[in-house]
Amino acid sequence: MFVTGEAGVGKTSLLRRFCAEQHDAPRLVWGACDPLFTPRPLGPLVDVAEATGGELLHVVDEGAKPQAVAAALIRELAVRGPTVLVLEDLQWADEATLDVIALLGRKIETVPALAVLTYRDDELDRRHPLRIVLGGFARARALRRVDLTPLSRDALARLAEPRGIDADELYRRTGGNPFFATEVLAAGDAEVPATVREAVLARAASLSPQAEALLEAVAVAPPHVPLWLLEALTEDDLDGDRLPKKLQPHRRKLFGLTIDPVRLQQIRTERKPGSRYATLEQCKKEVALAEEMFRIERLPALSTTHTSIEEIASKVLAQFGIQKHMF
Numbered sequence: 159m160f161v162t163g164e165a166g167v168g169k170t171s172l173l174r175r176f177c178a179e180q181h182d183a184p185r186l187v188w189g190a191c192d193p194l195f196t197p198r199p200l201g202p203l204v205d206v207a208e209a210t211g212g213e214l215l216h217v218v219d220e221g222a223k224p225q226a227v228a229a230a231l232i233r234e235l236a237v238r239g240p241t242v243l244v245l246e247d248l249q250w251a252d253e254a255t256l257d258v259i260a261l262l263g264r265k266i267e268t269v270p271a272l273a274v275l276t277y278r279d280d281e282l283d284r285r286h287p288l289r290i291v292l293g294g295f296a297r298a299r300a301l302r303r304v305d306l307t308p309l310s311r312d313a314l315a316r317l318a319e320p321r322g323i324d325a326d327e328l329y330r331r332t333g334g335n336p337f338f339a340t341e342v343l344a345a346g347d348a349e350v351p352a353t354v355r356e357a358v359l360a361r362a363a364s365l366s367p368q369a370e371a372l373l374e375a376v377a378v379a380p381p382h383v384p385l386w387l388l389e390a391l392t393e394d395d396l397d398g399d400r401l402p403k404k405l406q407p408h409r410r411k412l413f414g415l416t417i418d419p420v421r422l423q424q425i426r427t428e429r430k431p432g433s434r435y436a437t438l439e440q441c442k443k444e445v446a447l448a449e450e451m452f453r454i455e456r457l458p459a460l461s462t463t464h465t466s467i468e469e470i471a472s473k474v475l476a477q478f479g480i481q482k483h484m485f
């Protein structure tokens with residue numbers, strides 16, 4: 159069985175509950191991969207072997223080849239009573255572990271065991287070696303897949319109610335991700351807690367520069383940004399001092415916002431201390447390019463450094479002659 163879903167969606171929680179509810183007492187063995195730069199060889203299988211002991215522990219301790227480890231694992235599963243074997247977070251598996259799992263996949267139907275493999279499907283690119291391994295399981299007749307999705311608005315409402323927190327706001331902030339939601343609820347105030355900030359930044363740290371630029375554009379745009387706008391915001395020609403091509407047809411609706419580079423540096427330092435992105439030099443360069451573009455393209459513009467969001471809104475409305483309706 160595969161259990162998939164983004165980080166924090168509840169894979170581990172679901173499996174803990176599932177294992178706790180097994181009353182006819184199969185043997186439960188659990189192994190997990192860790193997010194290491196140099197994954198420990200056979201990492202999750204070391205956990206499993208420590209639980210089973212016997213021949214499997216012996217071959218793993220010896221650092222045997224994947225074939226020998228897989229054979230020992232299959233024998234271990236064959237001779238003992240029914241087993242639930244959970245292997246978690248395979249997006250971080252080392253190559254030896256992946257080979258063992260591939261070999262197990264071919265024999266899983268011959269042993270009295272349920273193998274539950276979890277991974278973050280949104281973190282596997284097309285060439286991730288785990289994909290090949292999973293492909294091997296696809297032939298197993300008994301294969302099941304559980305793709306976990308974030309919590310619904312109703313589920314969030316049930317979590318938020320005892321704390322008197324607005325469920326719609328919680329949904330807007332967390333998208334229903336249970337990890338984000340429970341951390342925000344535990345913090346008990348409107349601020350995004352440090353735990354969530356750390357978790358998000360840790361994931362952003364491994365992105366390519368292009369993916370990071372896209373993430374930054376999405377982060378400042380409202381939910382459901384139209385694709386053409388994202389393309390315009392992330393195209394390389396944003397580096398130039400002319401308006402990106404995709405924005406040109408909309409130029410009569412554009413309004414430039416700029417900021418004092420020192421203030422921008424403060425904001426970026428809070429977000430990503432010590433990064434190139436947060437250096438004063440980088441901030442000055444980007445602000446100068448943007449201001450040059452506003453000037454050349456004759457866009458109306460405004461500095462946001464000492465301006466409240468209400469003042470910005472009313473100046474933009476006045477510029478375009480839009481009527482303000484008060485409800």
Ligand SMILES: Nc1ncnc2c1ncn2[C@@H]1O[C@H](COP(=O)(O)OP(=O)(O)O)[C@@H](O)[C@H]1O
Nearest residue numbers: 163164165166167168169170171172336337340
């Ligand atoms: N169904 C749920 N209802 C409420 N909270 C949940 C639920 N599933 C997970 N959580 C919370 O979210 C956190 C992250 O879940 P976890 O199972 O560790 O996610 P994953 O293993 O997918 O990364 C858990 O600590 C738990 O508090």
Ligand SMILES: [Mg+2]
Nearest residue numbers: 169170171246
């Ligand atoms: Mg987990």
